[in-house]
Structures are given as C-alpha cells and as structure tokens.
Amino acid sequence: MIEISHLVKTYGGHYAVKDLSATIRDGRIYGFLGPNGAGKSTTMNIITGYLAPTAGEVKIDGHDIMKEPEAAKQEIGYLPEVPPLYQDMTVEEYLRFAARLKRVPAGRLAGEVERCTKLAGLEEVKRRLIANLSKGYKQRVGLAQAVLGEPRTIILDEPTVGLDPKQMIEMRELIRSLGRKHTVILSSHILSEVSAVCDEILIISRGELVASDTPQGLAEKRKGALALKLSVRGSREALEETLRNLPGAERFSVRQEKEETVAEIHESAGQDIREPLFYALAEKKMPILSMERSGESLEEIFLQLTEKTGEEERR
Ligand code: ADP
Numbered sequence: 001m002i003e004i005s006h007l008v009k010t011y012g013g014h015y016a017v018k019d020l021s022a023t024i025r026d027g028r029i030y031g032f033l034g035p036n037g038a039g040k041s042t043t044m045n046i047i048t049g050y051l052a053p054t055a056g057e058v059k060i061d062g063h064d065i066m067k068e069p070e071a072a073k074q075e076i077g078y079l080p081e082v083p084p085l086y087q088d089m090t091v092e093e094y095l096r097f098a099a100r101l102k103r104v105p106a107g108r109l110a111g112e113v114e115r116c117t118k119l120a121g122l123e124e125v126k127r128r129l130i131a132n133l134s135k136g137y138k139q140r141v142g143l144a145q146a147v148l149g150e151p152r153t154i155i156l157d158e159p160t161v162g163l164d165p166k167q168m169i170e171m172r173e174l175i176r177s178l179g180r181k182h183t184v185i186l187s188s189h190i191l192s193e194v195s196a197v198c199d200e201i202l203i204i205s206r207g208e209l210v211a212s213d214t215p216q217g218l219a220e221k222r223k224g225a226l227a228l229k230l231s232v233r234g235s236r237e238a239l240e241e242t243l244r245n246l247p248g249a250e251r252f253s254v255r256q257e258k259e260e261t262v263a264e265i266h267e268s269a270g271q272d273i274r275e276p277l278f279y280a281l282a283e284k285k286m287p288i289l290s291m292e293r294s295g296e297s298l299e300e301i302f303l304q305l306t307e308k309t310g311e312e313e314r315r
C-alpha cells in the first residue's frame with residue numbers, strides 16, 4: 001500500500017503539486033489523469049524517491065520514502081517519462097546492468113533478465129543496440145527494466161506517449177497483464193486510455209486531486225454533466241415548444257444563430273432523449289442540422305468536476 005499525505009512541491013512560488021493525498025491499494029491499476037503540467041510526473045518522481053517534496057510524506061508499505069529510501073525503493077519499479085536507457089548497450093546488456101543496480105542476487109540474475117525480456121516481448125531484439133530500436137521497443141525495454149526484481153508496485157509515466165496505435169494497444173495489453181501480479185500506477189492525459197486500463201482514476205488538475213473514482217463512477221458523473229447541442233431549421237418558438245413537451249429534457253436554452261436555431265439541452269439523469277427528439281422534430285418538419293454531446297473532452301470534464309460542488313449548491 002502507498003499512502004500519499006498532503007504532498008506539496010513548489011518551484012519558486014509556483015505549486016507543481018498542492019496538498020495531494022491518496023491511498024494506493026495493492027493489486028489494482030491506478031491512472032493519474034491530467035493535462036500537461038498538471039503535476040503527474042512531479043508526483044511520480046516524489047513517490048519513487050527521485051525528488052524531495054516541499055511538504056507532506058509518502059509511505060510505501062509503511063516505509064517513508066525520504067527516511068528509509070532503500071526499503072521503500074525495493075518495492076517499486078519505475079518507468080520515468082524519459083527512460084534512462086543507455087543507447088550503446090544491447091537490450092540484454094542493459095537489462096543485466098539494471099538488474100545488478102537493483103541488487104538482483106547474482107544466482108537469479110540471468111533468469112530474471114530472461115523473464116523480463118520475455119514478459120516485455122523483447123526476445124527477438126535482445127541482442128540489438130538500444131539506439132537502433134523503434135520508440136515502441138525502447139518503451140518496452142524501459143518497462144522490462146521497471147519489472148526487474150519483481151517489485152510489488154510498478155509506476156509508469158505516460159507509457160504510451162509517442163507510440164503508434166498498434167504499439168499503444170500492445171503496451172496497454174502489457175500493462176493489463178502486469179496488473180494481475182503487481183500494483184500499477186500509470187499516468188496519461190488520455191481519458192479513454194485510463195478508462196480502458198485502470199481500476200481507479202485519479203484526476204489531477206493544477207497540482208490538485210480533483211476527483212478519484214472508478215471508470216464506471218466517472219462515466220456516471222459525466223453523464224449527469226453532459227449537454228446535448230442541437231441545431232435545427234425552424235423557429236425558436238417552435239423548438240422551445242417541442243423541448244417543453246419532451247420528457248427527459250430537464251433544462252434547455254434556445255437561441256437563433258443566423259439561419260439556424262440552436263439549443264443546449266440538459267437531460268434528466270440516465271435519460272437519452274436523442275431518439276424521441278428526432279421523431280418530435282420530424283413531426284414538426286424541423287430538420288436537424290447537427291446534434292452532439294458536449295463534455296467529452298478532458299478539459300470539459302475537468303471543468304465539470306471542479307465546478308460540480310458549486311452547481312449542486314445552486315439547485
Ligand atoms: P505533468 O507531468 O502532469 O505534465 P509536471 O509534474 O511535469 O506535470 O509539472 C507540473 C508543473 O511543475 C508544471 O507547471 C511544470 O512547469 C512545473 N515544473 C516541473 N518541473 C519543474 C522544474 N524542475 N522547475 C520548475 N518548474 C517545474
């Protein structure tokens with residue numbers, strides 16, 4: 001278990017991480033989700049002992065990462081944003097070197113390197129120089145390095161950045177399989193990615209934890225916050241009347257934009273009004289020009305999650 005309590009990191013007067021607390025339980029896959037500059041890498045660098053916090057503490061299975069770094073680090077394998085790979089070593093040489101650094105006992109070293117080579121799908125390239133590998137394979141070498149010595153927790157900073165779609169899918173599958181034996185923490189700025197891979201999502205915005213939930217829980221929250229954007233041909237009054245008579249259209253605002261009449265509609269919880277809306281408008285001979293759900297982008301979700309408390313109070 002990892003306990004992060006009231007973590008703060010400042011640079012000059014600027015907060016990179018601001019009073020961040022979280023508990024990471026064993027055997028689950030956690031995703032740190034947030035845009036660039038949110039503080040994901042800083043948090044990971046502190047958890048792994050690469051960076052000292054300004055305030056707060058991190059305990060890995062009860063060991064304070066600052067006071068007992070050796071014991072704490074033993075439990076963690078880390079793939080930083082920029083993996084520290086030695087370009088002029090072969091994959092095999094590098095993994096042996098990394099295993100020695102991690103104090104894998106000499107008698108187990110060859111076997112452990114082989115296990116991680118296999119696990120990361122590196123058998124075919126193990127005699128090649130790291131410099132000559134594709135970005136996808138380099139990332140796998142970084143992953144193999146993180147898994148050496150079977151640490152209980154594996155921390156991966158943006159493991160799919162810069163990969164092509166096929167490599168991305170392979171990396172996700174690898175991460176999922178790691179989750180069967182290890183606790184995994186990964187960071188990403190892609191919502192669909194963390195939703196697909198993680199059991200728990202921690203949303204970080206400007207150094208603060210703004211939400212922590214399962215992908216299902218988060219999807220539920222998003223649904224309530226989504227709005228339907230509609231554009232039709234027809235009068236404003238006619239559209240307003242249609243919406244007033246449509247069950248499930250909880251709140252709406254309608255305005256005229258040149259030739260189009262535009263509405264933003266909030267649906268009642270759990271309702272999908274798109275079909276009845278289509279038929280109601282067809283009946284009134286009001287063609288739909290466009291219809292889309294807003295709130296799909298990460299930025300909008302952040303806004304909704306951070307503003308949600310205020311909105312609930314207003315209702
Ligand atoms: P993320 O990984 O989510 O993109 P980072 O943790 O890298 O975010 O950065 C968080 C904030 O801290 C950013 O505003 C970044 O500019 C700042 N920051 C990170 N490292 C340093 C540093 N060494 N010196 C000054 N500011 C930094």
Ligand code: MG
Pocket residue numbers: 040041042081157158
């Ligand atoms: Mg980062």
